[in-house]
Amino acid sequence: MTTATVSGAYPFLAEGGLGAEGIFIGRDVHAEAAFCYDPFSLYNSGRVDGFTNPNAVLAGIIGMGKSALAKSLATRAIAHGYRVYVPCDPKGEWTVVAQALGGHSIALGPGLPGRMNPLDAPARPTSVPERAWLTEIRKRRLLLLAGLTRTVLKRDLLPVEHTALDLALDLVVADAEAHGAVPLLGEVADVLGSSRRLDQALGDHAGRMGSAAEDLAHALRRLVHGDLSGMFDAPSTVAFDPTAPMLSIDLSRLGGTGDDTALVLAMTCASAWMESALADPASGKRWVIYDEAWRVMRHIALLERMQSQWKLSRGLGIANLMVFHRLSDLLSAGDAGSRGRVLAEGLLADCSTRIIYRQEPDQLGAAASLLGLSGVETRAVSALTKGRGLWKVAGRSFVTQHLLHPEEKALFDTDARMSP
Numbered sequence: 001m002t003t004a005t006v007s008g009a010y011p012f013l014a015e016g017g018l019g020a021e022g023i024f025i026g027r028d029v030h031a032e033a034a035f036c037y038d039p040f041s042l043y044n045s046g047r048v049d050g051f052t053n054p055n056a057v058l059a060g061i062i063g064m065g066k067s068a069l070a071k072s073l074a075t076r077a078i079a080h081g082y083r084v085y086v087p088c089d090p091k092g093e094w095t096v097v098a099q100a101l102g103g104h105s106i107a108l109g110p111g112l113p114g115r116m117n118p119l120d121a122p123a124r125p126t127s128v129p130e131r132a133w134l135t136e137i138r139k140r141r142l143l144l145l146a147g148l149t150r151t152v153l154k155r156d157l158l159p160v161e162h163t164a165l166d167l168a169l170d171l172v173v174a175d176a177e178a179h180g181a182v183p184l185l186g187e188v189a190d191v192l193g194s195s196r197r198l199d200q201a202l203g204d205h206a207g208r209m210g211s212a213a214e215d216l217a218h219a220l221r222r223l224v225h226g227d228l229s230g231m232f233d234a235p236s237t238v239a240f241d242p243t244a245p246m247l248s249i250d251l252s253r254l255g256g257t258g259d260d261t262a263l264v265l266a267m268t269c270a271s272a273w274m275e276s277a278l279a280d281p282a283s284g285k286r287w288v289i290y291d292e293a294w295r296v297m298r299h300i301a302l303l304e305r306m307q308s309q310w311k312l313s314r315g316l317g318i319a320n321l322m323v324f325h326r327l328s329d330l331l332s333a334g335d336a337g338s339r340g341r342v343l344a345e346g347l348l349a350d351c352s353t354r355i356i357y358r359q360e361p362d363q364l365g366a367a368a369s370l371l372g373l374s375g376v377e378t379r380a381v382s383a384l385t386k387g388r389g390l391w392k393v394a395g396r397s398f399v400t401q402h403l404l405h406p407e408e409k410a411l412f413d414t415d416a417r418m419s420p
């Protein structure tokens with residue numbers, strides 16, 4: 001370089017960082033400074049242009065420290081007055097963290113005593129009027145039923161099937177109210193399976209409604225009589241404690257890999273149960289962490305539920321963190337332009353914070369185009385080591401080394417299972 005160039009490219013410049021507000025994450029590798037982060041203070045202060053929402057996505061290959069970062073965020077956020085929710089923990093690795101922080105974990109699986117009724121109606125927040133709350137609960141229940149049946153049937157529901165779900169739900173809720181009981185999935189399946197009741201409810205003398213609901217009844221049977229029987233089809237044995245700092249739902253004992261459908265159904269029920277309990281805007285700032293979210297990316301029903309939840313979350317004071325491996329997990333939701341892809345890309349667009357840990361070389365192109373990485377950033381991502389990530393916070397970029405406290409390291413260790 002000539003001296004003329006050098007004087008132009010003054011080398012002693014570094015990003016000023018996001019300021020000292022928020023949770024300490026670690027070291028900003030280029031600025032050699034502490035790196036702190038708090039999505040709500042960034043969102044409220046307007047310090048970063050284009051920071052339009054508190055949600056974050058975290059992607060990286062296996063074992064690079066994604067869960068460790070998410071757990072540090074959780075641990076440290078609790079010290080800042082946040083509450084933390086992990087609606088589905090397929091590896092069961094959040095239980096120790098929740099317990100160590102004074103929270104709870106609920107384990108679900110065959111033979112375990114925990115029961116969770118996803119049709120539970122949570123207590124109405126004082127700020128929401130009665131009517132609006134009833135409408136909200138009904139909407140959530142319908143979304144849940146549509147999501148579950150869609151996942152099992154692996155296809156979009158027909159308009160007549162949506163109507164059948166609508167009717168069946170109303171019948172079951174009216175019955176439950178008359179008996180002072182709670183509506184259950186099994187009852188919805190029964191009504192769907194009984195063409196007479198549906199046809200009566202609609203006054204459809206040609207009997208078309210009942211036969212249209214048969215597929216739905218079969219789909220719901222999996223939750224009632226199939227491999228998930230008992231878990232989500234009984235009154236809840238667990239209560240949501242809004243004062244606990246943390247709650248995780250451990251799904252590691254569901255067993256069976258191969259077919260992800262059982263896990264996806266369980267995740268749908270567990271997150272529906274938890275999300276409706278989080279609908280109180282007066283509950284303060286909260287993180288909802290979807291670790292291992294890549295497992296659900298292919299399931300449009302879950303993406304749909306996530307999207308509608310995320311739309312609400314900002315107003316409720318909720319920041320969502322979604323963790324996956326490759327950016328292309330997002331693309332697996334469907335072909336370009338398909339509903340699944342549009343939903344997945346919409347979720348990504350709803351994340352003002354993108355944290356990229358190391359990616360496989362063949363993934364760099366996809367990552368760069370999805371996230372709009374520059375050439376320098378793309379090269380940086382290919383060389384990241386454990387705990388080190390490229391943080392894209394709206395338009396700004398940082399390479400940050402996440403620093404673990406020794407006690408956190410002991411608590412978060414996922415390698416222990418591998419050692420003798």
Ligand SMILES: Nc1ncnc2c1ncn2[C@@H]1O[C@H](COP(=O)(O)OP(=O)(O)OP(=O)(O)O)[C@@H](O)[C@H]1O
Nearest residue numbers: 062063064065066067068387402404412413414415
């Ligand atoms: N910043 C860090 N400094 C030191 N050790 C770390 C750091 N981050 C993670 N580790 C250690 O690396 C191991 C793997 O981390 P972690 O389980 O978080 O990876 P992961 O990316 O979530 O993997 P997977 O994709 O399999 O879920 C853990 O035992 C953890 O203690």
Ligand SMILES: [Mg+2]
Nearest residue numbers: 066067068291
């Ligand atoms: Mg992990």
